[in-house]
Amino acid sequence: MNHGTALLWKRRALSSLSATRRGLPKEKMSENGVSSRAKVLTIDTMNPTVKKVEYAVRGPIVQRALELERELSQGMKKPFVEVIKANIGDAHAMGQQPITFFRQVLALCSYPELLNDTTFPEDAKSRARRILQSCGGYSMGSYSASQGIESVRQDVARYIERRDDGVPCDPDDIYLTTGASDGIVTVLKLLVCGEGAARTGVMISIPQYPLYSAALAELSAVQINYYLNEETCWSMDISELQRALDEARRHCNPRALCIINPGNPTGQVQSRQCIEDVIRFAAKERLFLMADEVYQDNVYADSCKFHSFKKVLFDMGPEYSNTVELVSFHSTSKCYMGECGFRGGYMEIINMDDEVKAQLTKLVSVRLCPPVPGQALMDLVVNPPQTGEPSYDKFIKERTATLSALAEKATLTEQVLNTVQGISCNPVQGAMYSFPRITIPEKAIKEATDNGQQPDMFYCMKLLEETGICLVPGSGFGQKDGTYHFRMTILPPKDKLTILLNKVKEFHQKFTQQYS
């Protein structure tokens, strides 16, 4: 039994003793209502907006999965030998290997004595030296400037220029962040204001990555849902954007439009035409564009290509490129790096008013600085080994292997799920997830609703209890009324993924049978 459990047991034992025992948590007393003194911070006095925060990716189904894991480790018998957490976009947790070069440089930065170690390649050493030069006291342990290490921002700007065929990028427009989530929430904090009917509204795709809904709830912003079109591979429809916007204008002040491309949870890669149409729409309706592009390297379908919002914007000429306000988010957590635990990211701010930028700079200063190892990692991501350098071949090999494995798994997932009667899966064009639609029998829907549960949560919970597979119900992401989905990552190694998919297939057939 692990130490945490031991402590939990000790606490439970103690709580059966006198409740006035020193230092004891008050849980037992409150449950019995014998509390002699009301707390200062209760669910009635706390910030009401925090109560609205839900984050399905780490929500109740994950809590249950962790419980099952604990029970398994305690020797309890289950219909499965392990819990597979296919709920979260965590590549390393599912066995993806880190890029050797990145880890070598970071180890060198961490403990510079290793610069004398002959087992590290020269190019890794020169990168480490360069990064350390830009750190205070030659140490990753120093705070950096709040906006991020200047030389890293310069490298990010150059990467963006290369990516976008030379479209200029000013390093001062780059803000390094603690994962992309930090950047997203910071920008939302900046733009949410107003009272009543003038309250800021933010357009977000349905389905969406629930960080957006959580942040909007916490900030008391109005969430304006626009539906992606499942029938056409989750494409965006300008008419749908218009509908959502016109409706929203009646009760709030829409100011921003969020897009996730490649999509999470849907995996669609928007066409260039679509991106142009969105930009035109934002320009016409005077909306601030928030482009979440963290999966920009995760594109698998041959017919698809990642088009950055910035590149498309600039290709549309000065009428748009000088006026449309845009922020683009990127991260070290996804793509081929999968370094979630580093909390590295950046945002590029385009065409933002100087005064507003000054406010943004003030806002980021409050959290001091993003983790320096994450900044260093971002530097390597935007500045990887070049042809001719000692680490180049290995780097390319590793990156290609990771991305092609993901592409294979994307296809496999779509194929297997589409063989199941009652499951329909759009092609996983990019990102790391499949978001198939599932048909849930009426009887099951009724049982779920009677229990106060969303039908797809009911389905996913049953799947978890019977197979140990943890997925996230579509209700956590948003979906058209009367439709049900789940989100499953494509990250487990191919053989495990195959088993997983077949188990889901079996379960679905059984479930459908059981509730027919």
Add this chain to the structure above:
Amino acid sequence: MSVLQEISPNVRNMIQLESTVLAIRARQIKEELRQKVRKPYKEVIDVSWGDPHRAGVKPLSFVRQVLSACLYPQLLNSDTLPVDVRQRAQTLLAGCDAGSVGSYTAAAGISEIVCRVSEFITRRDGGVPSYPEHIFISPGSQWALTSILNVLVNSEASPRTGVLTPVPCYSTATLSIMGLGADIVPYYLSEEQGWELQVEELHRALDSAKGACNPVALYVINPGNPTGHVQSRKSMQEVIRLVAEKRLFLLADEVYQDCVYGENSEFVSYKRVLAEMGPPLSDTVELASFHSASKGIMGECGLRGGYVELVNLDPAVMKYIYKLFSTYSCAPVLGQIALDLMMNPPQPGDPSYPLYSEETQHIRSTLAHNVKRVFEVVNSLPCFCCQPVEGGAFAFPRLHLPHKAIEKAKEMGMQPDMFYCVRLLEDAGVLVSPGQDLGQKEDTYHIRFCIMTSEDTMEEALRRLSSFQTQFMKVFS
């Protein structure tokens, strides 16, 4: 005109710091020096942040070795690193999903690390129990502080939520409070009594808030930032009685608990004092205690590792706090590891112990020496005086500026201490923070500078400060 012309008033109202202006100028001067522009100094000494590594303190070898092995596990297969380093790295990697520091962790932190943090707290507090479920690891203590404030502050409330905040106080905390839409209710620390917190002043502050806002929390920093004051047990007991009586949530920022220098000073945690006061107080006072790997002997500010321990909170509220933390995924794994290493350093008998002991002794004696030197030097200079620095990372000496200097500052449209800082930077190449950014009694002026520096850096900074101060007083008297 920008779509974002209208922005949140909470953001707009966050004060613009003068330190930012100074930092920008310092960067320019560094560039000028690089271009070989002639100046009375060869480099800028930056002692404006509580950043030991920037100021010349070396990272601890053990910590960096363990981190490097966690980052690049190939190092576990050779003798390059000491055996206890390798063992520690192995244990830590076993707590990471698939053995990688690149995986997400549980929202509150790697559970084995959270447990060890809890054990550390229990040891520190002479056996007072600590529960892992009440601990959240965060990207630095500031993040945790902002999150807990976020739960406490209702920005829609009328009257507005108030937070009792010390004057002086480091600016990040006050900006966080303002950014969340709460009102600062200032309570003045007593400079003449070594920056003591006097409970009568807390009463006065609360009275002043009547009708203006609704105070829900009291924020204390112990050891103090920027004051360096270490609270006495008696004072802490008075604070606890007050928060119980006035129904306030107690926010105890204790990140400098490992930096105590005063011979008669001793850090004791609010949790311990609370527990020792016994029921009903010990069972009811709601407390959040913050700590960090950024300060202390390790000084790993850039790794962003901190935690909050919550005491006596309503379990229903705890559920929401957990959800809030989970939306941000988790604290950076290297920061979590740094925290763990801080709480569980090498022990006598471990191969790394001798070097660890040597390095930490060196840092501690350097800091003790710095503190002594600052007191001596500053108090020997004209119009300059400094309370004893009992703890923390900074000295916050008071400037008795001559009338001429104050007039000149007014002429230039600056606060007098900002004017002093600008001149100190330009003429002597020393970057410090002006007291106005931290708050001070009206018509008093201070500067804040970091004392967690290498010995050489401190000596040079004091040398430059001395000659600058002497010259400045000559010019303006």
